[in-house]
Amino acid sequence: MITVLEALLRIHDFDTFGIVLPLFELVDADPREKREAIARVYLRRGFVDSAASEWIAVAQEQPDAAAFVGLAQVAFAQGNAEDALAFADEALSLEPGHAEATLVRSNLLARAA
Numbered sequence: 001m002i003t004v005l006e007a008l009l010r011i012h013d014f015d016t017f018g019i020v021l022p023l024f025e026l027v028d029a030d031p032r033e034k035r036e037a038i039a040r041v042y043l044r045r046g047f048v049d050s051a052a053s054e055w056i057a058v059a060q061e062q063p064d065a066a067a068f069v070g071l072a073q074v075a076f077a078q079g080n081a082e083d084a085l086a087f088a089d090e091a092l093s094l095e096p097g098h099a100e101a102t103l104v105r106s107n108l109l110a111r112a113a
Helices: 002-010 014-026 031-044 048-061 065-077 081-094 099-112
Strands: none
Touching: 002 014, 002 031, 014 031, 031 048, 031 065, 048 065, 065 081, 065 099, 081 099
16 A cells, blocks of 8 residues: 555655555554555655654654664755754664664765765
């Protein structure tokens, strides 16, 4: 169903998206996984504020490296590399060696150089 939601955003069919999203929320799956999935879709499709809302909710419910990596990606997409680096650093402080956080941090530092 997440593929359908992404396709609807890609073609900007917001009316149908608004109908399908509540159905996605009814899917019997881990609520966090659903939030993360829709956050990634929002980010890929350029709906950064919506992605931010989802990642913030995830981080408030269960602050871990994955949540802060999502927030780092949102901050970068918003043009705030300093905050993005701070979120990546927080991800690594929560889970040292987290592969995705390490990659995000390395990429941010490379872009800053």
